[in-house]
Amino acid sequence: MAEFNTGLPSVRLVQQWIKDKKEVDVKLIxxxxLVGIILWQDPQCIYLSEVSGQSTLIWRDSLVYLKPKG
Amino acid sequence: MAEFNTGLPSVRLVQQWIKDKKEVDVKLIxxxxLVGIILWQDPQCIYLSEVSGQSTLIWRDSLVYLKPKG
Amino acid sequence: MAEFNTGLPSVRLVQQWIKDKKEVDVKLIxxxxLVGIILWQDPQCIYLSEVSGQSTLIWRDSLVYLKPKG
Amino acid sequence: MAEFNTGLPSVRLVQQWIKDKKEVDVKLIxxxxLVGIILWQDPQCIYLSEVSGQSTLIWRDSLVYLKPKG
Amino acid sequence: MAEFNTGLPSVRLVQQWIKDKKEVDVKLIxxxxLVGIILWQDPQCIYLSEVSGQSTLIWRDSLVYLKPKG
Amino acid sequence: MAEFNTGLPSVRLVQQWIKDKKEVDVKLIxxxxLVGIILWQDPQCIYLSEVSGQSTLIWRDSLVYLKPKG
Structure with missing residues (x-):
């Protein structure tokens, strides 16, 4: 897995969605x-607040894609 | 896989659930x-005491997400 | 995963498709x-503008193959 | 994959099961x-003597979980 | 994933199939x-010219096996 | 994936099967x-001569287990 470099466009894009409290579709392997708002990200995981109110710690290695809603 | 850095928010969050004996849903690839309480974690695995009383050594690379109950 | 080396033929080929706004089939694990035009790539992801108009951040580790259309 | 560090709790736990000839369930990706007794482990594999008498060399990367019996 | 070392027997064997324009079966995860002739390989991908005439950029991490035809 | 260290018990065991032309079951992800005799191994692949006479280059990352026959 690529080293977690906060300067990467993909990391910055997720950071933007976190700031904007953007709702995203999260597809897993x-x-x-899952559908929700990403609360934070780190080199191992992203932490998602699902629309159901459930918080979910998702392993980065199991992410397939993220789709911002609307 | 990201190096296991105990300072990461995700590692600290799991450590908090271990301390609180928080029951979690554990989704695997x-x-x-599985459902249970995490007894400990290390760079390779997490050790889960399942609600059935069974202890299970789970490889970190096979984790998809963890959902705290309640 | 191989280090992300922008000199690699495969990275350059994707860069060419980005420049040419080439429509590609994207097969995931x-x-x-998915079908669309790749907007950019970085060591962790590719960012795809799908034919549906949806933008999708795809993890490089979940890519199986890319097929240029036509 | 985390470096194979024999000091890890998870590696030591498996070593204990090897010493105790503990029967385990082995879930793969x-x-x-599989069910059997682990004969030895190394950074790449575990070697399992199955209850059927068959010996099986299992790649560590394909392990999901180990459950000790009884 | 092992570092891409062009001296490896497996890399040299694929290079030989490329030189011989050998048709191969390509099994993915x-x-x-897929069936075709490998045009080139690099640390991240192999580039396949399928029998259908389609060119396909295949991620090395998604390769399971290659079988030379005939 | 663990570095390919020819001193590992698992690598030596496979080397022994190669020397003995031992027929093995090869389970993939x-x-x-597949069933056959391993001709050689390197850090990226194993090369299998299947009972059907077909030679198959198998990616190490796609190996789940090897079972020696008889």
């Missing part, structure tokens, strides 16, 4: 599709 | 969903 | 097949 | 569930 | 089976 | 089960 198990084919789960 | 095989689509298994 | 979940068997999803 | 293909959803296979 | 999504269970796709 | 796609759930394929």
């Amino acid at each position: 198990t084919n789960d599709l | 095989t689509n298994d969903l | 979940t068997n999803d097949l | 293909t959803n296979d569930l | 999504t269970n796709d089976l | 796609t759930n394929d089960l």
Whole structure:
């Protein structure tokens, strides 16, 4: 897995979505599709506040894609 | 896989759940969903005491997400 | 995962498709097949503008293959 | 994958099961569930003597979890 | 993933198939089976000219096996 | 993935099977089960001569387990 470099465009884009409290679709390698707002990210995980109110600690290695809503 | 850095927010969050004996849902890449209390974590694994009383050594690379209950 | 070296033929080929706004099929490990134009790439992700108009941040580790259209 | 550090709690726990000839369930990423006694472990594999008498060299990267029996 | 060392027997074997324009079966982690001639390889990908005439950039991490035809 | 260290018990065991021309079952992450004799191994692959006479270059990262026959 690439080293976690906060200067990367992809890391900055996620940081922007966090700042904007942007709702995103989160597709996982198990084919789960979660929906929510990303609270924070670190080299190992992203922390998602799901629309259901549930908080979920997601392993970065299991992420397939993120789709911002609207 | 990111180096295991105990200062990471995600590692600290799991450590907090361990301290609080928080019950969590553990989703694995095989689509298994285990439920229990995390006893400890290290760079390779987390050790889960399942609600069934069974102890399970789970490889970190197979973790998809953790959801704290309640 | 190989270090992200912008001199690699595969990285340069994707860069060429970005410059040419080439439409590509994107096959993911979940068997999803997305179609669109790659806006940019970095060591962790590629950013795809799907034909549906949706933008999607795709993790490089979940890429299986890219097929240029036409 | 984390460096193989024999001081890790998870490595020591497996070593204990080896010493005690503890029967374990071994869940793999293909959803296979093998049952047997671990003969030895190294940074790449674990070597399992299955209850059927078959010996099986299992890649560490394909391990999901180990459950000690009884 | 092992560092990409052009001296490896496996890398040299693929290079030989490239030189010989050998047709190969390419099995991917999504269970796709592609058939074609490998045009080139680099640390991240192999570039395949499929029998259908389609060119496909395949991520090395998604390769399961290659079978030379005939 | 662990560095390829020819001193590892698991690497030496495979080397022994190669020397003995031992027939093995090879389980892959796609759930394929190949059967044959391993001709050689390197840090990236193992090269298998299948019972069907077909030679197959298998990526080490896609190996789940090896079972020696008989």
